[in-house]
Amino acid sequence: MEKNIIKTNAVDKKVLDMLVMAIEEARQNSKYYLLLMEQSRFIEDKEILRQIHLDEVKHDKIFCEIHKKIAGEEAIVNVNEKPCSPYLAKEFEKNIFAKLDNVEFYRQIYFMFLDLEVRDMLFEVITDEQIHTTKLSYLLSRMKAV
Numbered sequence: 397m398e399k400n401i402i403k404t405n406a407v408d409k410k411v412l413d414m415l416v417m418a419i420e421e422a423r424q425n426s427k428y429y430l431l432l433m434e435q436s437r438f439i440e441d442k443e444i445l446r447q448i449h450l451d452e453v454k455h456d457k458i459f460c461e462i463h464k465k466i467a468g469e470e471a472i473v474n475v476n477e478k479p480c481s482p483y484l485a486k487e488f489e490k491n492i493f494a495k496l497d498n499v500e501f502y503r504q505i506y507f508m509f510l511d512l513e514v515r516d517m518l519f520e521v522i523t524d525e526q527i528h529t530t531k532l533s534y535l536l537s538r539m540k541a542v
Contacts, residue, residue, distance in 0.1 A: 408466060414505050415463040419473045421498065422456040425449075428478040435484055441538070444531050451524045458517045465514070488536040495529040 429449035436442045463471040481487060499522055506518040 411505065411508050412463060412467055412471075414501070414508075415459050415466075416471050416473055418459045418502065418505065419456055419463065419471050420475050422452050422459060423473065423475045424478045426452040426456060427475075428480060431480045432484065432487060435480075435482065438538075441535055444535060448528050448531065451528065455521050455524065458521055462514055462517065485536060485539040488532045488539065492529055492532045492536065495525050495532065499525045499529075 426449055429445050429452060433442050433445035433449065436445060460471060502518060502522050502525065506515060506522065509515050509518065
């Protein structure tokens with residue numbers, strides 16, 4: 397007997413659509429944080445942004461793995477570049493709130509699953525996003541103090 401990994405088959409399409417959106421977001425953010433890293437003047441800030449970038453790459457892989465587990469095939473995604481202004485403080489502030497929105501979105505996905513392995517993977521993404529919010533808040537406070 398095949399083990400159900402999501403709550404019902406009726407939500408398969410919705411979950412797959414949400415996972416595609418999550419993959420697109422992770423890929424977009426991965427590129428975006430590289431751009432922010434290039435714009436930053438401070439080595440410590442560059443390292444923080446590099447770590448966020450690497451986490452976004454990891455999130456992409458996690459969401460792709462979950463998608464493949466449900467659909468049995470790779471997700472088809474379209475990624476648009478995220479606009480990036482030269483004003484880092486503005487970008488950090490904007491992204492603090494975007495990260496909080498991501499946490500809520502990923503929690504919605506989390507609660508659609510019964511499979512504990514998938515839930516653990518999603519929990520890791522959620523906690524990473526919360527940590528990103530803290531790191532971006534730190535970067536914003538440093539910029540405002542300088």
